[in-house]
Amino acid sequence: MYCPDPFAETHPEILRALIQRYPLATLVSVGVNGLEANHIPLYLVPGEGPQLVLQGHVARANPLWREVLSNSEVLAIFQGPQHYISPSWYATKAETGKVVPTWNYAVVHAHGPLHVRDDPAWVRQQMVALTAQQENGFTMPWQVDDAPRDFTERLIQQVVGIEIPISRWMGKWKVSQNQPVGNRDSVVAHLEQQKQPDSEAMAEYVLVGLKGGKRDHP
Template structure:
């Protein structure tokens, strides 16, 4: 991706936080004659000094499960906070008028190799981990054990596990770094006044990326 130095996010803790907070990813891979993409939640885990590992599952009928995909390089894209930025929020608008709209966003690109895992025990542990993580905020968290064992066993036969060993991580945090301080503060205020969760998340991102 086009990633000017002032937008480049190199803090691995920040990159990992995006992958954990926004787990629905776009997995892009090459086919024999084209490109394809899948949209699925992936679980990030850290292993020693490596960039980490992503784990997930897909339907057995998914072309991603073809044996010729094993060991192939894939690109996984995680989308963090994003928001439209109005030029009306820039303090310099009143003085020069030389402002235009833009879009702020955060993305993480994870490059790695694909591994298929056709193992019911692995899948059960993976699904239990996913549901425990994402149900944690509910008053009465659903657990895998809440469903009949035979029902879960049947569903497990229809999916295949995937793992991606991350070889390289790149991040982009386009958060008004190319604007003067007065415009950055104006954007933060404008976003904060919107009744939108994404806008508030981007306001916090601008403050973090610009050390405000």
């Protein structure tokens, strides 16, 4: 991924937070038919050890787990907030007119080898962990054990677990850092006026950058 230094995000806690909030990954692999892309929620296993690990599962009918080339890396792309930025939002438009549209976004790319975990007990614990993460904060969080055991066991037989030890990862936070403060102020104001989830999240990313603080997830 092309990533100029001003947009590079290297803080592990920031990268982790984005993955946890936006776990649906675009998983890019090389198989017998060349490049493939699957869209799979992946769970970042807690811990601060030297080897971070992503876990997930795919349908048994999905050829990914059979066809991914041995010892080849896969790429998991996690997409955070994104938003179109109109040049009309910039304060400098009235001063010089030298402004153009752009797109703000935050993403994490994680690389690593794909390991198959064709083990029902492993798959169940992975489902339990991912479900607990996503249900956290709900008034009445759903748990895997809320469903009949024989029902979930049949479903688990239809999927295969996958695990990706992360060999390297990087983040790109393109959130108006290359604009003067006046333009960033006006971008925040216009994003907040949109009153949409992604616009509000992006306004927070730009605002944190304006304050000069450590970028964190809203």
